[in-house]
Amino acid sequence: MEPRLVGPGPYRATRLWNEIIELFRAGMPVRKHRCRFKSYERCFKASEAVDCLHKLLGSNQNFGPEVTRNQTVKLLKKFLKNHVIEDIKGRWGKEDFQDDGHLYRFPPSSPLKPYPKKPSCGKEVIKFPGWNEPKAGTSEEHIPVKSVTMNSEMWYKRHSIAIGEVPACKLVFRRELTQTNIEEIWKSMTLSRLQKVLGLDSLDEVLDTKIVNSKHIVQNAYNVNKQGIVILEDKAKELPHWILSAMKCLANWPSSSDSKQPTYSGFERDVFKTIVDYFGQIKEPLLTFHFFDVFVSVLGLLQKHGKAVEALQISCLLLPPENRKRLQLLVRMMARISFNKDLPPLSESVRTRTLMVQAFSRCILCSKDEMDLDELLAAKLVSFLMDNYQEILSVPSTLKSSIEEHIVHLQRVQIKYAGADTDATFHPPSFCHQISTDEFEYQRATGSQEPLAALLEEIAMNKEISVKDKKKQLKKFQKSYPEVYRVRFPTPETEAVLFPEKNKQKPPILMWALKKPFQPFHRTRSFRM
Numbered sequence: 001m002e003p004r005l006v007g008p009g010p011y012r013a014t015r016l017w018n019e020i021i022e023l024f025r026a027g028m029p030v031r032k033h034r035c036r037f038k039s040y041e042r043c044f045k046a047s048e049a050v051d052c053l054h055k056l057l058g059s060n061q062n063f064g065p066e067v068t069r070n071q072t073v074k075l076l077k078k079f080l081k082n083h084v085i086e087d088i089k090g091r092w093g094k095e096d097f098q099d100d101g102h103l104y105r106f107p108p109s110s111p112l113k114p115y116p117k118k119p120s121c122g123k124e125v126i127k128f129p130g131w132n133e134p135k136a137g138t139s140e141e142h143i144p145v146k147s148v149t150m151n152s153e154m155w156y157k158r159h160s161i162a163i164g165e166v167p168a169c170k171l172v173f174r175r176e177l178t179q180t181n182i183e184e185i186w187k188s189m190t191l192s193r194l195q196k197v198l199g200l201d202s203l204d205e206v207l208d209t210k211i212v213n214s215k216h217i218v219q220n221a222y223n224v225n226k227q228g229i230v231i232l233e234d235k236a237k238e239l240p241h242w243i244l245s246a247m248k249c250l251a252n253w254p255s256s257s258d259s260k261q262p263t264y265s266g267f268e269r270d271v272f273k274t275i276v277d278y279f280g281q282i283k284e285p286l287l288t289f290h291f292f293d294v295f296v297s298v299l300g301l302l303q304k305h306g307k308a309v310e311a312l313q314i315s316c317l318l319l320p321p322e323n324r325k326r327l328q329l330l331v332r333m334m335a336r337i338s339f340n341k342d343l344p345p346l347s348e349s350v351r352t353r354t355l356m357v358q359a360f361s362r363c364i365l366c367s368k369d370e371m372d373l374d375e376l377l378a379a380k381l382v383s384f385l386m387d388n389y390q391e392i393l394s395v396p397s398t399l400k401s402s403i404e405e406h407i408v409h410l411q412r413v414q415i416k417y418a419g420a421d422t423d424a425t426f427h428p429p430s431f432c433h434q435i436s437t438d439e440f441e442y443q444r445a446t447g448s449q450e451p452l453a454a455l456l457e458e459i460a461m462n463k464e465i466s467v468k469d470k471k472k473q474l475k476k477f478q479k480s481y482p483e484v485y486r487v488r489f490p491t492p493e494t495e496a497v498l499f500p501e502k503n504k505q506k507p508p509i510l511m512w513a514l515k516k517p518f519q520p521f522h523r524t525r526s527f528r529m
Contacts, residue, residue: 003060008198008297008311010205013373016062018112020053020075020373021084023060025106028052033103040088043105049076049085050099061303063376066383068354071375073099080104084111182407183214189403190217194314197307198297206293212318219321221395228394230325237322239329243278246271251333253343272346272359279330279363286327289368291318296377302384309388313396324393327364331382331389334360338386357382452484460488460498467499 003023006015028049030042044052054072058065077095079085086092088103097104177185191212195203203209223231232238239247249271287295294315301308316324334356337343347355361378364385385392459473474495478485489495 003056003062005061005303006300008200008206008300010293012293012296012300013367013377014113016373016377019062020057020060021079021111023056024053024079024084027056028106030105035088035103040103040105043088043103046076046098046100046102046104049104057376062299063380064383066354066357066379067376068358069099070358071379073097074375075373079111082111083107083109177407177411183218185407185410186217186221186403187212187214189406190314190317190399193399194294194311197311197314198301200297206297207291211290213320216320217317220317220319220324221400223321224395229328230321232321232325234322239326240278243275244329246275247329247333250275250343251336253337253340268344269346275333276359279360282363285362285364285366286319286323286330287365288319288323291315292365292367294318295365295381299377299380302380308384309391310396312385312388312392313394314399316393317395328389328393330360330364331385331393334382335386335389353386356386452481453488456481456484456488470498 004019006012006019028044029052030044033040033043033045050069050072053076054067054069057063057067057072057075076085077097080087080092080097081095083092084106085104086107088105090107092107191203191209198206200206219233220230223233225231250268253268295312298308298311298315301311316327319327337346338353338356343352346352350358357379361375361382365378365381366374456474456477459470459477462470465473474485
């Protein structure tokens with residue numbers, strides 16, 4: 001059985017659990033073993049299981065080579081607890097698996113987890129809030145309106161073609177957007193973009209959108225310092241000063257300005273242990289329990305680096321500001337420590353980078369229900385965060401610009417014509433289906449030529465202007481839009497129909513000219529040579 005990449009979507013953790021079990025059962029060699037003068041068929045040693053599963057996880061693109069042997073042992077403990085494996089006497093249910101020579105076997109029953117039943121939902125497009133509707137208790141009459149009537153001269157100056165009087169129009173000044181309106185726009189457009197990047201039909205599969213706080217998104221986007229770190233409005237939620245000093249000490253080692261040089265051996269390890277203990281006692285991970293499924297889904301995009309970074313950028317915008325700030329400071333410290341060659345080793349047996357992942361992955365990501373792959377999934381995500389923290393923990397500039405442009409559009413003065421149901425401006429952005437190039441060209445041509453054809457027809461059929469003026473307008477139209485003109489008047493004859501020639505009576509021939517007497521031929525004298 002070949003390993004496959006498990007993409008984003010609902011129940012990704014469950015799908016990964018079943019995937020690993022199937023691969024492990026298919027790839028784990030089993031044979032006869034003897035224990036205490038007794039033979040056991042189709043079983044394996046605990047150390048052999050660790051070797052096999054560790055190799056399997058390291059070569060699987062859903063996890064990667066950074067999975068440690070210790071993490072593999074912890075996963076096998078969960079396998080024993082969930083009856084994926086059992087000892088040779090049929091015992092299971094406890095996490096007492098050890099990396100030793102004890103014998104284990106696979107049970108005959110299937111250990112795969114069933115997928116929770118969830119009502120299917122069709123493809124959902126998150127709706128943008130409509131801010132055109134007047135507030136309750138108000139009417140359209142209270143909207144300040146400035147009526148403008150454009151005559152032929154004004155229209156001619158704008159369009160180079162005078163077509164007579166234009167229907168009256170009015171300028172509608174939008175009511176001012178409140179802070180709540182702006183926050184809701186940020187929420188709707190942010191969630192819409194996240195849904196598109198993840199490639200999901202609905203975010204309800206991985207997130208309860210009702211719990212997303214729009215105020216958090218706006219604060220994370222705008223209340224930042226020069227380094228992009230969130231500035232909290234409530235100072236009581238800041239990290240304690242002594243923890244900040246400890247983090248700066250290791251992050252800037254050995255040139256930290258907030259701490260003195262160590263006076264004893266092992267000082268840096270004591271500082272590190274202080275930081276680990278502080279973050280280890282927090283009740284909820286920094287990425288919160290609510291957003292666990294979202295971040296697990298993002299892990300399915302790690303093979304597409306650009307999409308994974310954008311998805312994490314947007315997902316981290318949804319966090320409470322205090323969580324986002326702590327995540328920024330912690331991951332930045334972890335990355336600097338990992339690449340700091342001047343810092344003494346913080347562990348005798350574990351590499352510094354691996355130590356960072358093991359020490360802080362649980363306080364960054366874990367589920368409320370203690371899922372079986374929490375540690376492996378968290379380690380994968382934390383490793384990616386450390387490698388790309390500057391980009392991921394910054395505000396996505398493209399998303400921010402598009403939202404700001406949309407807000408400016410909603411606040412812009414609109415033009416409404418008499419009898420028109422919609423504004424003469426662009427509609428709010430929406431997600432569309434892709435069309436072919438031929439269909440696009442057809443829509444572009446018909447969409448722009450139909451109004452021009454109607455304008456040409458109005459000029460041609462207008463009986464209130466003189467023939468001279470009509471010819472002048474048609475000539476200008478032909479010069480500006482030759483293709484549209486050629487469709488309406490393919491030949492000179494079709495154009496001539498508009499200007500029928502008048503029957504001109506020829507003057508009568510004078511009879512006196514015919515009755516003039518005949519002049520005889522006069523012989524002339526010839527010259528002889």
